[in-house]
Amino acid sequence: MTRPTLVAGVDSSTQSTKVLVVDAATGVVVREGRAAHPDGTEVDPEHWWAAFSSATAGGLLDDVAAISVSAQQHGMVALDDDGAVVRPALLWNDTRSADAAAALVEECGGPAAWADEVGTVPLAAITVSKLRWFAEHESDAAARTAQVVLPHDWVTARILGHDRMRPGEVTTDRGDASGTGYWSPESGSYREDLLVRAFGRAVAVPRVLGPTEAAGETPFGMLVAAGTGDNMGAALGLGLRPGDVVVSLGTSGTVFSVHDRATHDPSGFVAGFADASGAFLPLVCTLNAARVLGATADLLGTDLAGLSDLALAAAPGAGGLTLLPYLDGERTPDLPDSTGTLGGLTRDSMTPANLARASVEGMLCGLAEGLDALVRQGVSAERVVLIGGAARSPAVQAVAPEVFGVPVVVPPAAEYVALGAARQAAEALAAAGGPAPGEWSQGGAEVVEPHGGAAGARVRAAHADLRTRMHP
Ligand SMILES: Nc1ncnc2c1ncn2[C@@H]1O[C@H](COP(=O)(O)OP(=O)(O)O)[C@@H](O)[C@H]1O
Numbered sequence: 469m470t471r472p473t474l475v476a477g478v479d480s481s482t483q484s485t486k487v488l489v490v491d492a493a494t495g496v497v498v499r500e501g502r503a504a505h506p507d508g509t510e511v512d513p514e515h516w517w518a519a520f521s522s523a524t525a526g527g528l529l530d531d532v533a534a535i536s537v538s539a540q541q542h543g544m545v546a547l548d549d550d551g552a553v554v555r556p557a558l559l560w561n562d563t564r565s566a567d568a569a570a571a572l573v574e575e576c577g578g579p580a581a582w583a584d585e586v587g588t589v590p591l592a593a594i595t596v597s598k599l600r601w602f603a604e605h606e607s608d609a610a611a612r613t614a615q616v617v618l619p620h621d622w623v624t625a626r627i628l629g630h631d632r633m634r635p636g637e638v639t640t641d642r643g644d645a646s647g648t649g650y651w652s653p654e655s656g657s658y659r660e661d662l663l664v665r666a667f668g669r670a671v672a673v674p675r676v677l678g679p680t681e682a683a684g685e686t687p688f689g690m691l692v693a694a695g696t697g698d699n700m701g702a703a704l705g706l707g708l709r710p711g712d713v714v715v716s717l718g719t720s721g722t723v724f725s726v727h728d729r730a731t732h733d734p735s736g737f738v739a740g741f742a743d744a745s746g747a748f749l750p751l752v753c754t755l756n757a758a759r760v761l762g763a764t765a766d767l768l769g770t771d772l773a774g775l776s777d778l779a780l781a782a783a784p785g786a787g788g789l790t791l792l793p794y795l796d797g798e799r800t801p802d803l804p805d806s807t808g809t810l811g812g813l814t815r816d817s818m819t820p821a822n823l824a825r826a827s828v829e830g831m832l833c834g835l836a837e838g839l840d841a842l843v844r845q846g847v848s849a850e851r852v853v854l855i856g857g858a859a860r861s862p863a864v865q866a867v868a869p870e871v872f873g874v875p876v877v878v879p880p881a882a883e884y885v886a887l888g889a890a891r892q893a894a895e896a897l898a899a900a901g902g903p904a905p906g907e908w909s910q911g912g913a914e915v916v917e918p919h920g921g922a923a924g925a926r927v928r929a930a931h932a933d934l935r936t937r938m939h940p
């Protein structure tokens with residue numbers, strides 16, 4: 469019997485690294501590994517490497533022909549002349565660069581000009597804003613910086629054997645490059661002028677590979693594909709059909725779709741990213757998703773399953789309780805210094821079940837506003853495809869169709885980011901002369917239809933009303 473061709477996909481996300489080894493012909497997952505990352509909004513990239521090494525220990529990658537890395541977007545990894553990291557990576561969810569973002573927007577012609585030029589209006593999350601903050605606040609370390617790369621670029625170069633990575637040795641892809649704020653998805657080229665404007669001088673940036681181009685080969689002969697950002701990886705892994713919008717509930721909450729043209733939203737709500745296949749990936753990202761449920765469960769002295777049971781025991785609308793879940797500040801809407809608000813407290817409404825329900829509804833309402841914003845950019849939204857850690861919650865699955873107002877597809881629980889990376893590895897292998905991968909399917913998805921009543925609209929109205937009152 470011939471041995472299957474194996475490919476591996478890596479998801480190096482905010483909270484952990486997950487690695488899947490997949491049969492390239494069928495998409496069946498044959499082995500998997502995972503390891504946690506430290507908490508925090510800045511992290512030494514060595515922790516990502518330690519997590520990758522631990523997740524793949526014990527021969528996980530034996531006989532793997534090709535590998536690819538999807539990782540959290542936007543993180544600023546600054547390297548010196550020797551290719552060593554200059555400071556811990558500043559992650560997407562670090563909001564200290566909010567003022568730098570506002571200043572850059574102002575200096576370069578306002579939000580519409582940025583949306584026009586690079587598809588995205590810089591917020592604290594975007595790499596270009598982090599570079600400005602870095603230049604202004606840590607001038608010695610900034611002066612030692614010769615190159616700026618992203619998390620997936622760095623992990624990819626380490627897999628290729630570069631302990632220190634010099635300019636020219638690091639690559640990226642169009643999906644992740646589009647989250648920097650200094651690469652244009654429409655023209656497919658860097659905007660060095662914007663990078664220089666942010667950082668005060670030029671620094672080296674990685675070469676942008678095409679969708680099936682390889683970054684290289686490991687010393688042991690494993691092909692390493694281009695890799696991409698984690699949301700772009702999920703899009704590859706899901707096998708989306710026209711009209712599908714993905715809602716991913718991980719550390720971040722994201723709403724995105726694969727689109728045939730670049731978007732330019734001057735309100736800054738929709739980031740006009742590129743995807744990993746040559747198309748575009750308009751995306752809305754909130755800073756508060758799965759961890760809102762975790763924090764509420766802790767407050768209520770229960771676990772995630774208990775929180776879900778409580779939420780399902782409450783009526784839609786949570787008896788009038790409304791949670792604006794800005795526990796870590798918020799990115800969309802742009803309220804980096806905000807905190808959460810619980811509205812509608814009365815002696816009747818103040819029950820554990822209502823609070824649990826309000827946490828689920830509050831988290832989903834922010835994303836429903838993102839869905840509306842995508843539709844305003846011309847995205848067709850016939851169905852929502854729900855993925856990410858919190859998509860496993862029965863309460864989230866039940867409430868989502870009401871809040872989104874469209875059918876919600878819940879695919880079988882799987883690591884779709886890592887799966888998408890594995891798919892990219894399989895396609896890079898085929899482009900390099902290996903066997904063509906077959907069609908992959910993760911099996912039947914459950915579809916939950918909205919009830920059609922007005923409950924979801926009332927929940928959304930209460931959320932919008934509280935936000936307007938708290939953040940006029
Ligand atoms: N059944 C569940 N209900 C609610 N949240 C969950 C559940 N399972 C996992 N999570 C949460 O999902 C998050 C991890 O999701 P994941 O998509 O892997 O995040 P990331 O990619 O940002 O690291 C954690 O915060 C975890 O607590």
Ligand SMILES: O=C(CO)[C@@H](O)[C@H](O)COP(=O)(O)O
Nearest residue numbers: 481482540541560718719720
């Ligand atoms: O910043 C964004 C998207 O623009 C985030 O979606 C990050 O890419 C982190 O993703 P998760 O770790 O939450 O999956």
